Amino acid sequence: MPLHIQRERLNTCKKCKFFKPLTSSCGTLIVGDTVDPEENSVTHYKEKIKLCGCVMPVKTKFRFASCPAHKWFALDWKQEEIIALDEFIQRIYKANKIENEDLKLLYHWFSKVTGKHQPPSGCASCIRDLITEFRRQLGKIEK
Secondary structure, eight states: OOHHHEEEEEEEHSTTTEEETTTTEESSOOOOOSSGGGGGGGETTTTTEEEOOOHHHTTTTTOOOOTTSSSOOOOOOOOOHHHHHHHHHHHHHSSOOOOOHHHHHHHHHHHHSSSOOOOOOOOOOHHHHHHHHHHTTTTTOOO
């Protein structure tokens, strides 16, 4: 993801009335099951929307992410790619152990989404956090 687009997205978020500066989130920060799902339901230009509750400095880096208030949109992603990523994330999320090839593929997707190339991490909590963030971005975590 080009840095100028990340900055543009984040600046748009920071100007939004739904942005929470304390947590840098879109609406109330979603952490596990601690937030009432209706808390992030708002009306925006006569349309009922559900704020994502994501940490925006992270979300704005993802090519396939978009703003729930339609202020910015996903870039360069075909529906087939989103489906392939979704299927991959669901498969490894359900696995008891992540195989080395899947770990490489996870970081390949990370590079594709963020434009940052970094070697795969063996840190279990880093891997879990990355899978969780992918699931959140793909709408697989109930908000």
